[in-house]
Amino acid sequence: MGIKSITVNYDDGRQITLDTDLKTTSIKRPIKQIKDGAKVNGLRVEILLAFDIAHTIFSSYGVDTVMTEGTGGTHGKASLHYVGLAIDLRTRDLTPTQQLEARDKLAIALGAQYDVILESDHIHIEFQPK
Ligand SMILES: [Zn+2]
Numbered sequence: 001m002g003i004k005s006i007t008v009n010y011d012d013g014r015q016i017t018l019d020t021d022l023k024t025t026s027i028k029r030p031i032k033q034i035k036d037g038a039k040v041n042g043l044r045v046e047i048l049l050a051f052d053i054a055h056t057i058f059s060s061y062g063v064d065t066v067m068t069e070g071t072g073g074t075h076g077k078a079s080l081h082y083v084g085l086a087i088d089l090r091t092r093d094l095t096p097t098q099q100l101e102a103r104d105k106l107a108i109a110l111g112a113q114y115d116v117i118l119e120s121d122h123i124h125i126e127f128q129p130k
Pocket of ligand 1: 075081086087088123124125
C-alpha cells in the first residue's frame with residue numbers, strides 16, 4: 001500500500017504524473033480541438049486568432065479548448081458565424097465559476113474588437129470592431 005504516483009497540475013495546464021521513484025510517467029497538455037461535425041470552412045484569421053488566445057485561457061484550467069461550431073449550425077439570421085467571424089467554445093469542462101472567470105479573462109485578452117458571450121453550454125466569441 002501507499003502512494004504510487006503523484007500528479008502535479010501546473011498553471012499553464014500541464015499535468016505531470018510522477019511515480020514514487022520520481023520518474024515522469026506521463027505529461028498531459030491541453031490541446032485545441034475541433035468538435036467532429038463543426039463547420040470550419042471560411043473561418044477568418046481574426047477569429048482564429050481569438051481561438052488561439054482562448055486556448056491560453058482554457059489551458060490555465062487544465063482543459064482542452066474545443067470549438068463546437070464555426071461557420072455551421074443554426075444561429076440568428078445576421079449571425080457572424082455565417083461569415084466566418086464567430087466561434088463557439090465548449091464550457092462543460094469548466095465549473096460555473098470558471099466559466100464566468102474565463103469569459104471575463106477572454107474579454108480582457110481579446111479587447112474591444114471582440115464580443116464574448118457566455119451562453120448556457122458554450123462561450124460565443126465574435127469579431128465585431130465598433
Ligand atoms: Zn455562437
